[in-house]
Structures are given as C-alpha cells and as structure tokens.
Amino acid sequence: MADQKDGITPRAKNYSQWYLDVIAAAGLADNSPVRGCMVIKPNGYAIWENIQKILDLMFKETGVENTYFPLFIPISFLQKEATHVEGFAKECAVVTHHRLKVDEKGKLVPAALLEEPLIVRPTSETIIYETFSRWIKSYRDLPLLINQWANVVRWEMRTRLFLRTTEFLWQEGHTAHASKEEAESETMQMLKIYRRFAEEYLAIPVIPGKKSESEKFAGADFTTTIEAMMQDGRALQAGTSHMLGQNFAKVFEVKYLDKSGGEQFVWQTSWGLSTRIIGALIMVHSDDIGLVLPPKIASTQVVITVIGKSEIEREAAATKAKEIAANLRQIGVSSKIDDRDERPGVKFFEWERKGIPVRIEIGPKDLEKGSMMLVRRDTGEKEIVAENEVAQKVSELLEAIQSNLFQRAVAFRSENTHEVNSWEEFQDVISKKGGFLMAHWCGNAECEEKIKEETRATIRCLPFDRKEEKGKCIFCGEESNSRVIFAKAY
Amino acid sequence: MADQKDGITPRAKNYSQWYLDVIAAAGLADNSPVRGCMVIKPNGYAIWENIQKILDLMFKETGVENTYFPLFIPISFLQKEATHVEGFAKECAVVTHHRLKVDEKGKLVPAALLEEPLIVRPTSETIIYETFSRWIKSYRDLPLLINQWANVVRWEMRTRLFLRTTEFLWQEGHTAHASKEEAESETMQMLKIYRRFAEEYLAIPVIPGKKSESEKFAGADFTTTIEAMMQDGRALQAGTSHMLGQNFAKVFEVKYLDKSGGEQFVWQTSWGLSTRIIGALIMVHSDDIGLVLPPKIASTQVVITVIGKSEIEREAAATKAKEIAANLRQIGVSSKIDDRDERPGVKFFEWERKGIPVRIEIGPKDLEKGSMMLVRRDTGEKEIVAENEVAQKVSELLEAIQSNLFQRAVAFRSENTHEVNSWEEFQDVISKKGGFLMAHWCGNAECEEKIKEETRATIRCLPFDRKEEKGKCIFCGEESNSRVIFAKAY
Numbered sequence: 006m007a008d009q010k011d012g013i014t015p016r017a018k019n020y021s022q023w024y025l026d027v028i029a030a031a032g033l034a035d036n037s038p039v040r041g042c043m044v045i046k047p048n049g050y051a052i053w054e055n056i057q058k059i060l061d062l063m064f065k066e067t068g069v070e071n072t073y074f075p076l077f078i079p080i081s082f083l084q085k086e087a088t089h090v091e092g093f094a095k096e097c098a099v100v101t102h103h104r105l106k107v108d109e110k111g112k113l114v115p116a117a118l119l120e121e122p123l124i125v126r127p128t129s130e131t132i133i134y135e136t137f138s139r140w141i142k143s144y145r146d147l148p149l150l151i152n153q154w155a156n157v158v159r160w161e162m163r164t165r166l167f168l169r170t171t172e173f174l175w176q177e178g179h180t181a182h183a184s185k186e187e188a189e190s191e192t193m194q195m196l197k198i199y200r201r202f203a204e205e206y207l208a209i210p211v212i213p214g215k216k217s218e219s220e221k222f223a224g225a226d227f228t229t230t231i232e233a234m235m236q237d238g239r240a241l242q243a244g245t246s247h248m249l250g251q252n253f254a255k256v257f258e259v260k261y262l263d264k265s266g267g268e269q270f271v272w273q274t275s276w277g278l279s280t281r282i283i284g285a286l287i288m289v290h291s292d293d294i295g296l297v298l299p300p301k302i303a304s305t306q307v308v309i310t311v312i313g314k315s316e317i318e319r320e321a322a323a324t325k326a327k328e329i330a331a332n333l334r335q336i337g338v339s340s341k342i343d344d345r346d347e348r349p350g351v352k353f354f355e356w357e358r359k360g361i362p363v364r365i366e367i368g369p370k371d372l373e374k375g376s377m378m379l380v381r382r383d384t385g386e387k388e389i390v391a392e393n394e395v396a397q398k399v400s401e402l403l404e405a406i407q408s409n410l411f412q413r414a415v416a417f418r419s420e421n422t423h424e425v426n427s428w429e430e431f432q433d434v435i436s437k438k439g440g441f442l443m444a445h446w447c448g449n450a451e452c453e454e455k456i457k458e459e460t461r462a463t464i465r466c467l468p469f470d471r472k473e474e475k476g477k478c479i480f481c482g483e484e485s486n487s488r489v490i491f492a493k494a495y
Numbered sequence: 496m497a498d499q500k501d502g503i504t505p506r507a508k509n510y511s512q513w514y515l516d517v518i519a520a521a522g523l524a525d526n527s528p529v530r531g532c533m534v535i536k537p538n539g540y541a542i543w544e545n546i547q548k549i550l551d552l553m554f555k556e557t558g559v560e561n562t563y564f565p566l567f568i569p570i571s572f573l574q575k576e577a578t579h580v581e582g583f584a585k586e587c588a589v590v591t592h593h594r595l596k597v598d599e600k601g602k603l604v605p606a607a608l609l610e611e612p613l614i615v616r617p618t619s620e621t622i623i624y625e626t627f628s629r630w631i632k633s634y635r636d637l638p639l640l641i642n643q644w645a646n647v648v649r650w651e652m653r654t655r656l657f658l659r660t661t662e663f664l665w666q667e668g669h670t671a672h673a674s675k676e677e678a679e680s681e682t683m684q685m686l687k688i689y690r691r692f693a694e695e696y697l698a699i700p701v702i703p704g705k706k707s708e709s710e711k712f713a714g715a716d717f718t719t720t721i722e723a724m725m726q727d728g729r730a731l732q733a734g735t736s737h738m739l740g741q742n743f744a745k746v747f748e749v750k751y752l753d754k755s756g757g758e759q760f761v762w763q764t765s766w767g768l769s770t771r772i773i774g775a776l777i778m779v780h781s782d783d784i785g786l787v788l789p790p791k792i793a794s795t796q797v798v799i800t801v802i803g804k805s806e807i808e809r810e811a812a813a814t815k816a817k818e819i820a821a822n823l824r825q826i827g828v829s830s831k832i833d834d835r836d837e838r839p840g841v842k843f844f845e846w847e848r849k850g851i852p853v854r855i856e857i858g859p860k861d862l863e864k865g866s867m868m869l870v871r872r873d874t875g876e877k878e879i880v881a882e883n884e885v886a887q888k889v890s891e892l893l894e895a896i897q898s899n900l901f902q903r904a905v906a907f908r909s910e911n912t913h914e915v916n917s918w919e920e921f922q923d924v925i926s927k928k929g930g931f932l933m934a935h936w937c938g939n940a941e942c943e944e945k946i947k948e949e950t951r952a953t954i955r956c957l958p959f960d961r962k963e964e965k966g967k968c969i970f971c972g973e974e975s976n977s978r979v980i981f982a983k984a985y
Contacts, residue, residue, distance in 0.1 A: 037626065038572075039613065042565035044626055047641065050561045071540045075532035076566075076615075076646055076662050077588075080595065082528075084603045094595040098567075099605040100615065102589040103650040105570065105580075113574045115589040115612055122605055123529065125566075125590065125615070136527065136534055151537065156566055156646065160593040172566050 013358070015293045020237045025166065027287055030358040031296035034166045041164040041171030045280070048359065049167075051304040052283055053174065057154060059206055059302075060176065060278065063198045069150045069178060074133050076156075077123035082131040085256045089130065092223020096159040098125040098171075125158040130224060130249070130275060133179045134257040141271060143262045144183055148191070152178040157279075167284035168241075168495050175279035181259060181271040185250070188272035192248040195276040196229045199244035207282070208299040208411040209233050209289050210418055211243055212441075212490065214466030219450050222275075226250035232465040232490065234418045235288040238439030240465045240492035243285050246276035284495070289414050290383075296360030297382055299410050300403040307333060307340035307399055308361045310352045312368030319344060322367040325392075329365065329377075332396040338403065340365075357382060362406050363399055383409055424488070431479050431491070435460045441492050445485035447478035456480055462491040503848070505783045510727045515656065517777055520848040521786035524656045531654035531661030535770070538849065539657075541794040542773055543664065547644060549696055549792075550666065550768065553688045559640045559668060564623050566646075567613040572621040575746045579620065582713020586649040588615040588661075615648040620714060620739070620765060623669045624747040631761060633752045634673055638681070639761075642668040647769075657774035658731075658985050665769035671749060671761040675740070678762035682738040685766040686719045689734035697772070698789040698901040699723050699779050700908055701733055702931075702980065704956030709940050712765075716740035722955040722980065724908045725778040728929030730955045730982035733775055736766035774985070780873075780900050786850030787872055789900050790893040797823060797830035797889055798851045800842045802858030809834060812857040815882075819855065819867075822886040828893065830855075847872060852896050853889055873899055914978070921969050921981070925950045931982050935975035937968035946970055946981065955980040 013030055014022040028034055033049030045053065061071070077100060083090050100123040102115035126132065133151075141149060158172050178195060182188040196213055203209045211231035221228035225247040233243045253259070254270040263269050290297040300306050309326040313319035323344045330340045341361075343352050349366070356364055366378040375392045379399065383406045390398045421440030425431045434442055442462065446452065456479070457463050471487040478485050503520055504512040518524055523539030535543065551561070567590060573580050590613040592605035616622065623641075631639060644666050654660050668685060672678040686703055693699045701721035711718035715737040723733045743749070744760040753759050780787040790796050799816040803809035813834045820830045831851075833842050839856070846854055856868040865882045869889065873896045880888045911930030915921045924932055932952065936942060946969070947953050961977040968975050 035626065035629075037565045037622070039565045039567045039569060039622070042567060044565070045563035047560035047562055050563055053563075054561060070537035071544060072537055073535040073540055073543075073664060075527045075529045075534070076648065077529045077532060079529060080603050083595075090595075090603065094603065097593065097595050098590050098613075099592040099595065100588050101591045101605055102612075103587065105573075105584040105587050105589065105614070113570050113580065113584065115591055122592075123588075124595070132527070132529070136525065139525075158566065174563060 013293060013295055016236060023293070024288060027291050027296050028166055031360055033283070033287070033296070036166070039171075041161055043166050043170050045174075049283065052286065052298075052302060053280060055302050055304055056282065057176075060198070060202055061154075063202065064152050064176075064178065067150070067194060067198070068148075069152050069180075072151045072153050073155070074129050074136065074153060076126055078126050078129070078132045080122045080124055082135060083124060085131060086224050086253060088252075089224035093127045093159075096127055096161065098158045098160055099123070100125065126155070127157055127159045128275075128277070129153070129155070129157075129177055130179070130253055131257070134253045134259055134273070137179075137181055137271070138257050138259045141181060141259060141261050144264055147181060147183045147261060147271065148187065149181040150178075150191075151180070152176055165284075167280055167287070169281075173280045175277050177275060177277045180274045181254070182273070183261065183263070183269070183271065185272050188250075188274050189248055192229060192246050192274045192276070195274070196231065196244070196246040199246065199276070199278055200231050202278075203231055203233065203243055203282075204411065206299070206301045207286050207289075208301075208407055208414065209243065209285060210411060210415045212466060212468050214468040214471075214490070216245075216466060217450070217453055217464045217489075219453055220464060222247045224249060224252055226252065230466050232492075233285050233289065234414075234421060234441060234492075235285065235495065236417065237288075238421050238441075238492070240441065240490075240494040241281070241285045241288070242465070242494065243282050244276070244278040247274060249273040249275060290410050291360070295358030297410070298360035298362060300362045300407050303360065303362055304339065305341045305361055306338050306403055307363045307365060308356045309340055309342045309365045309367060310349065310356070311342065311344040312349050312366055318369045319346070321372055322369065325367050325372060326365075329367070329395055333399060336396055336400055338396075338399055353380075363402050365395065365399070381406060383413075425479065426476070428479055431456075432460060435462050435491070435493070439493065441465070441490050443488040444479040444491055445476035445487075446489045447481055447483035447485055449478070449481065449483070452478055452480040456491065461493050463494055465490040465492050465494060503783060503785055506726060513783070514774075514778060517781050517786050518656055521850055523773070523777070523786070526656070529661075531651055533656050533660050535664075539773065542776070542788075542792060543770060545792050545794055546772065547666075550688070550692055551644075553692065554642050554666075554668065557640070557684060557688070558638075559642050559670075562641045562643050563645070564619050564626065564643060566616055568616050568619070568622045570612045570614055572625060573614060575621065576714050576743055578742075579714035583617045583649075586617055586651065588648045588650055589613070590615065616645070617647055617649045618765075618767070619643070619645070619647075619667055620669070620743055621747070624743045624749055624763070627669075627671055627761070628747050628749045631671060631749055631751050634754055637671060637673045637751060637761065638677065639671040640668075640681075641670070642666055655774075657770055657777070659771075663770045665767050667765060667767045670764045671744070672763070673751065673753070673759070673761070675762050678740075678764050679738055682719060682736050682764045682766070685764070686721065686734070686736040689736065689766070689768055690721050693721055693723065693733055693772075694901065696789070696791045697776050697779075698791075698897055698904065699733065699775060700901060700905045702956060702958050704958040704961075704980070706735075706956060707940070707943060707954045707979075709943055710954060712737045714739065714742055716742065720956050722982075723775050723779065724904075724911060724931060724982075725775065725985065726907065727778075728911050728931075728982070730931065730980075730984040731771070731775045731778070732955070732984065733772055734766070734768040737764060739763040739765060779904050781850070785848030787900070788850035788852060790852045790897050793850065793852055794829065795831045795851055796828050796893055797853045797855060798846045799830055799832045799855045799857060800839065800846070801832065801834040802839050802856055806836075808859045809836070811862055812859065815857050815862060816855075819857070819885055823889060826886055826890055828886075828889060853892050855885065855889070871896060873903075915969065916966075918969055921946075922950060925952050925981070925983070929983065931955070931980050933978040934969040934981055935966035935977075936979045937971055937973035937975055939968070939971065939973070942968055942970040951983050952981040953984055955982050955984060
C-alpha cells in the first residue's frame with residue numbers, strides 16, 4: 006500500500022509536521038473518516054504487538070492473569086464514584102439506541118431507545134469492581150490480579166495520531182488486596198515494570214515519580230507516573246500506576262471476610278499503558294530521515310538489500326542473502342530480504358524511513374570479495390565486514406544501537422533539564438528553552454494552577470529520587486523541601 | 496475467586512443448564528451487569544489467548560498482516576451497501592451523544608448530540624474498504640491482506656455465554672485482489688486454515704461447505720463455512736470465509752490501475768472466527784464431570800497434585816513434583832503444581848472440572864516405590880508409571896487424548912448423521928433424534944424457509960465433498976443433484 010510521502014519536514018522547521026511525516030513515511034498509522042479515530046497500519050501495529058508480547062510476559066511473571074470485561078458501562082455505574090465521574094464525564098461517548106430504521110426520507114436513523122444509556126468505557130474501574138464485589142468473598146480470594154488488553158474511548162477535541170485519539174488501545178490492570186501496604190507495593194511494582202519496559206526495550210529514559218493532587222487519576226489516593234522527554238523538550242506521560250485505596254471498594258462494596266471472620270474492604274490498584282507510547286517512541290528516537298526503532302522493539306531488525314544490475318547478479322546476491330538471513334535467524338535476529346528490481350538508492354531510502362536498525366548490502370563486488378556492507382540506522386555509520394563474521398557483527402551492532410539510542414536520549418534529557426530559581430528565570434527558560442524545569446514548589450494547587458495558566462507548564466511529577474533541599478516556591482515564595490519537574494506536556 | 500458451583504447438571508437432564516454449569520465450574524466466563532455482555536474470566540481468556548496465538552501464526556504464514564481500524568462507523572457508511580445494511584441494521588448499537596452532564600435531578604444524562612450518529616462496529620467491511628480505497632492505487636498494492644483482532648457488537652435479544660453475546664471478540668480478515676480467481680482462492684485458503692485449526696488444535700471435526708443464498712453473509716457473492724456438531728446434535732457455525740466479489744469495491748470505489756493503465760475494481764474477501772468457538776469447544780468435548788480440554792489448546796496440560804498427610808510428606812512430594820514439572824517443561828509440556836493442604840479428593844475434583852488433560856498424583860507411597868499415578872481426563876483411566884518414564888508417558892498420553900477427543904467427536908457425528916428421504920422421515924428424525932439430516936433440496940429459498948418454519952432446521956451448508964446423487968427435494972419433490980445438511984443450530 007502507498008506508505009511513501011515525498012519529503013519529511015525537518016524537525017527544526019516544524020516539529021509537529023515532522024512527526025506526522027515520519028508516521029506517514031514509515032506506514033505506521035493513518036487518519037480515519039471517523040472523527041479523532043486512527044487506523045493503525047501494519048508497521049505500526051507490529052510495534053504494538055511487540056509491546057504487548059513483552060509487557061504481557063512481565064505482568065504474568067508477577068501472577069497477573071488476563072480477562073475481558075464489557076465495552077459498555079451503565080451510566081449509573083460511572084456516577085457512583087464522585088471524583089471519577091467528574092474526571093471522565095466530559096469525554097464519554099454515549100450509546101442511547103439499538104437498532105436502525107429507515108426514515109421517511111430513506112435515511113438510516115436510530116430506532117429503539119435504551120432504558121438506560123450506556124457509555125463506551127473510557128476506563129473500566131467501575132464495571133470491573135462491580136464484578137470484583139461478586140468474585141471476592143474471603144481473604145483466600147486475595148490478592149486478585151487481573152489485566153485486560155482493550156480499546157477505550159475518550160472524546161477528545163484536538164487529536165493527533167497515537168498521542169491523543171478518541172479511541173485508543175491499551176492495557177489496564179486492576180488488583181485487589183487485603184492490606185494497604187500490599188496495594189501500595191503493587192502500585193510501585195507495576196510502575197517499576199513500566200520503567201524497565203520503557204528503558205530496556207524502548208530505550209526511552211523516564212523519570213518515575215508521584216503526580217500532584219491536581220494531576221492524579223480521578224478516583225485514586227495517589228498516582229505514580231513515568232515521564233519521558235521528547236525531542237522538542239516537551240514531556241510525555243508514558244505509563245501510570247494508581248493507588249486507589251478503598252475509594253472504589255467502598256462505593257462498589259468490594260468486601261472480604263478476613264481470617265477472623267470480620268468484614269473488610271479491599272485495597273485496590275489500577276495501572277495502564279497505551280498506544281500513546283508509540284508516539285513517544287517515534288518522538289524520542291527518530292530523525293529528519295524518518296523513523297528510528299530500537300532493535301528490541303523492531304519487528305524486523307535487519308534488512309538485507311540485494312544489489313545487482315542484471316538478473317543473474319541479483320540472483321547470486323539473493324542466494325547469499327538467504328544464507329545470511331538463515332544465520333541471523335539462528336541467533337534470534339529477525340530479517341527481511343529486499344530483492345526487488347529497484348535502484349539501490351530507492352531501497353536504502355525506503356528502509357531508512359521505516360527505521361530498520363541495520364541494513365546489509367550485498368552486491369556482485371561484495372560476493373567477489375566475500376564481504377558485505379553493514380549500515381547502522383542510528384548513526385549512518387558503514388562498515389565492511391567479512392561474510393563469516395556478519396552474524397556476530399550484526400548481533401553486536403544491535404546491542405550497540407539499543408544502548409546508543411538510550412544514552413543519546415539520556416544525554417538529550419540532561420542537556421534540556423534546567424534548575425530554575427526565580428519566577429523570572431522560570432518564565433524565561435520555559436518560553437525560550439523549554440525542556441524540564443526543576444523548580445521548588447510549595448505544594449499548593451493554586452500556585453500550580455497559576456503557573457499552568459501563565460506558562461502552560463504543568464507539574465509532571467514529584468520524582469521519587471528527588472533530594473531534600475531547602476528552597477522557596479518559584480511562584481509564591483513559600484518554603485519548599487525539594488524540587489519538582491515542570492514542563493509543557495503532550 | 497469463587498469459581499466453584501456445587502453440582503453440574505447432567506447433560507441428559509438439562510443440556511442448557513449443563514453448559515452453563517460447566518462454564519461456572521471451570522471459571523471460564525460470567526454474566527455481567529450489562530445486558531447480553533459477558534465477562535471472560537482468566538481460565539476462559541487463556542483459551543482465547545491460545546486460539547489467537549495459533550491462528551495468528553497461521554494467518555501470518557500466508558502473508559496477512561495485523562492492523563487496527565476504528566470501533567465506530569458513521570451511519571452513512573453502513574447504508575452504502577444495501578444488502579449489508581439490511582443484514583445488520585437490527586443489531587446495531589448507536590452512539591448519538593458525547594459528553595455527560597448532571598440534570599436538574601442530579602442524574603447523569605447525555606449532553607452533546609453528534610452531527611451524525613455512529614454505530615459500534617458489528618463487522619468492519621465498510622470502514623475498512625473506505626480506507627482501502629485510499630490505500631490502493633495500482634496493481635503493485637495488491638494483494639492487500641490484513642486482519643484485525645477486535646471486539647464487535649451485535650444487539651442480540653437472547654444471549655448465552657460465548658455462543659451469542661451482545662459484545663464478542665473475534666478476528667476479521669479483509670483482503671483485496673486483482674482477479675476473481677485470486678479472491679476465490681483466498682476465500683478457500685482461509686476456510687482451510689479454519690478447518691485445520693478446528694480439527695488439529697480444538698479436536699473439533701467440521702464439515703466445510705457453502706452456505707445457501709439465504710444464509711450467506713449480507714453483502715457477499717457467496718459464503719463458505721465450517722459446521723460442527725455439538726453433543727446435543729445441534730450444529731454450530733465455527734468460522735466463515737466470504738467471497739465478496741466486487742460488491743463493496745463498487746460502493747466504496749476500491750479501484751486500481753492495472754499493468755496496462757486501465758482502471759479496475761478489486762475483488763475482495765473477508766473471514767472471521769470469534770469467541771463463539773469457545774462455546775463449541777466446551778460443548779463438543781465436555782462431560783458430566785465438567786470441562787474437557789484438548790491438550791493442544793489447554794494452557795495448563797498437566798496438573799501435578801501433591802499428596803501427604805503431614806507437612807513433611809507434602810514437602811517431599813512437592814520437591815519431586817518440581818523435578819517432574821521441570822522435565823515436562825523441557826519437552827514443551829506446561830504444568831501446574833497443586834501443593835495445597837487440601838484433601839486429595841477435593842483437588843482432583845477441582846482439576847477435573849477445569850478440564851486439565853492429565854493429572855499426576857505424587858504421594859508418600861509413590862515416592863517409596865519410585866513411581867506415580869497418571870490419570871487421563873478424557874477417559875478417567877489411571878496408570879502407574881515409573882518415575883523416569885513419566886515425561887515420555889505424559890507426552891504420549893497428551894497425543895492420545897488429543898486424538899481420542901477428535902475420534903470420539905467424529906464417531907458421535909457419524910452416529911448422529913442421518914440420510915432422510917421423505918418429508919415425513921425428515922420431520923420424524925429432526926424432532927426425535929436431531930443431529931445432521933442429509934437430505935435432497937431443490938435449491939429454492941422458499942422450500943428452505945418453509946422447512947425452517949415447520950421444523951426450525953436450517954441448511955447448515957452444501958458440503959464441498961457432497962457426491963452427485965439424483966434425488967427429489969425433501970419438501971417440494973423437485974429434482975435435486977445432491978444432498979445438503981439440515982440441522983437445528985446455535
């Protein structure tokens with residue numbers, strides 16, 4: 006299908022357009038005729054499949070099991086938790102009818118009104134915990150650890166592929182525990198999994214921390230988050246894990262009998278990561294040529310391009326390519342052979358835009374010499390390698406690329422993280438440099454709100470590893486014990 | 496969580512209740528508070544995950560790639576294909592509003608009306624082919640082979656766990672081709688995959704054939720199906736593959752430039768298999784004790800139950816159990832150790848109800864003798880096996896069970912398939928014996944409809960391997976060249 010676009014707008018010229026150009030050139034996603042909904046194309050969905058595979062295994066290793074809960078939620082369920090409904094009411098898609106009929110003008114129109122409107126899940130706490138209240142009877146049923154891979158809908162006014170779409174895909178984990186301590190430790194455990202996943206697989210460095218009261222999940226006691234920096238210096242919340250306390254348990258009567266026969270409310274957590282993270286993956290690593298994918302998340306790690314003017318030349322190279330592909334498969338490296346009758350430049354261009362980490366070029370001269378050219382996508386570096394060393398070299402290169410992408414992103418984040426110590430400095434840095442601003446904050450929601458109004462910067466998190474340091478709130482001058490991270494965010 | 500129910504109603508007493516009891520006892524699914532929607536519990540979802548894993552690989556081996564298309568479809572899209580809309584209009588859930596607000600009585604109500612109502616996809620031909628029309632430009636873009644794993648909604652009046660639910664999970668494949676022949680061959684290829692999957696993995700024998708005109712997919716040129724027989728003799732359509740011809744291509748203008756530069760409509764197919772198949776899996780193999788799972792689809796193939804009166808005895812047995820589990824893992828067999836301090840009978844009962852194919856019992860006497868007891872779930876047969884032969888024996892048993900379940904189902908189907916040659920015989924057999932009735936039919940939709948009205952039996956398919964045989968339509972007496980399959984169906 007037609008993935009190609011002519012040119013990719015350079016980041017420096019128009020970052021938003023660059024982002025969309027990279028997605029189009031790599032064939033990751035497309036707009037759909039439904040307002041705010043996207044189509045995830047094969048190359049994009051392959052990334053999501055890898056994300057699912059890796060995360061799913063990590064979850065299961067902690068005892069989590071997968072389930073599936075209904076797409077629809079009765080409107081009355083949402084209403085039960087007051088904060089929760091406030092957080093989501095504005096974004097709900099509402100099913101009011103079933104059946105269609107043809108009206109007098111020959112137009113299809115909704116026919117039968119539902120007794121109670123249903124909302125399309127924006128998240129599933131209410132429907133899942135209503136069910137938990139029937140599943141959980143005694144302490145023997147705890148902990149209950151479940152997850153679902155599902156689509157959710159939040160009616161967004163301004164949408165952007167992957168980053169903010171009316172419908173998106175995600176996983177949502179939901180757990181119930183006998184004690185507060187256990188639920189808190191589950192909250193932290195899942196955040197650690199998200200961090201490990203982001204850093205080790207996606208090569209995205211993240212800062213784990215706690216959300217401020219204003220930014221926490223509607224219905225949680227507290228929310229933990231991992232925050233990443235994009236190449237334009239803006240922040241992206243890459244995954245969240247919520248300590249729900251007993252808020253939902255009390256509304257949905259999720260109770261258990263403890264060992265001494267007493268009735269107790271459970272303690273709960275929920276945690277989620279969505280297709281949004283693909284937006285982060287694109288924005289952290291890609292360049293003006295196109296997509297750059299970390300080897301551990303790329304479904305094709307190597308492309309072997311066959312070069313030759315005549316069919317005979319190409320066939321000889323293709324035979325060798327198959328040998329190399331088989332060798333790579335043996336060491337667990339996925340590859341694809343491009344033996345199309347196209348100019349080499351055209352092929353290179355295409356695979357570079359699609360972000361394949363390593364390219365091997367095999368042509369008639371290489372066959373003569375018993376060597377081939379290896380090209381890294383991240384740096385563009387080329388190297389001629391003896392045929393019998395190719396598999397080993399590719400394996401080393403993939404590791405080197407994975408590590409380089411992570412280090413590069415860490416360095417970028419350091420360069421764009423600024424300690425600011427006065428309101429003037431804050432305004433100056435946020436408007437001229439952007440990035441993460443480490444600043445003192447009094448803990449007051451009013452200051453947070455005013456800072457947001459004036460600069461559009463929000464508190465991304467109170468990092469868990471922040472050090473104690475006496476200082477004064479950047480906005481009101483009240484005392485503060487440590488710095489928090491402010492940034493403009495996606 | 497509380498999976499257990501006290502007793503399982505015998506099949507002979509009440510087949511419908513037996514089905515629900517097996518589901519409850521095995522912890523597969525639960526009703527939800529949303530009309531007609533189910534909750535798929537961990538044990539049920541694990542089956543779906545295995546189905547996905549196996550089928551997904553089979554699809555990909557034919558060049559199919561995964562994608563994701565929007566949940567919502569503009570009402571005007573559905574209207575474009577006249578037959579299609581007729582087929583689905585009565586079952587659509589309709590989103591008419593976004594946003595909720597609190598009304599004067601403090602009740603949450605829908606707030607903002609959409610310009611155009613959206614339906615929740617009952618299937619995705621329209622939204623996908625509208626997109627295809629933008630993706631496909633030339634013959635080089637063909638064939639286009641995509642699939643999606645998704646939830647769909649069909650507003651059903653009478654629902655039953657797995658078999659018929661308002662929301663269900665499925666995969667839907669959609670392809671576009673340059674020629675009619677290629678599309679037809681794709682239609683057949685995917686049906687073959689469904690058949691192989693049903694027979695080799697689920698141990699469900701199926702009859703592949705063509706649907707009658709009345710029973711075909713709304714919008715297809717023709718529909719192919721695999722039909723299975725349940726233990727009550729009723730049929731279940733286990734998967735369908737549709738040749739769509741150019742019907743949708745013409746409405747959505749899915750065109751390509753052929754090699755000579757001429758504009759052509761593509762030829763299309765679609766094919767789907769849903770969580771319904773889990774209902775078939777339950778109904779084909781299970782017995783009055785509970786669930787029976789074919790080893791190839793069971794996520795846990797072996798349960799190792801540790802027996803002992805004292806903690807010391809149980810610990811010794813548990814140590815041995817871990818050894819055995821490790822040996823099994825080495826030969827690719829999944830197992831679970833049950834070392835709870837419970838009476839052996841309670842443990843056996845539980846795993847039998849959950850359908851684990853093989854049980855290994857290890858107790859103090861077994862340890863002394865260096866042997867263990869192996870029990871087959873399908874036949875209940877027990878065998879004492881020397882410890883060093885256990886892994887080998889389990890591997891043989893799993894194969895034997897897989898094959899036995901399939902053979903047993905084939906035999907059951909043979910016993911319950913009847914050639915009938917007169918209308919009296921038809922009525923008699925369908926009401927007294929049920930099963931599959933092989934009968935002559937004139938090919939006329941009116942006869943088909945009247946037979947359905949009078950007996951509730953429908954034409955399940957025109958089997959591909961039906962032999963030519965002169966005869967007379969069971970209903971009207973007109974000439975017929977071969978027999979078709981009639982049955983009552985789920």
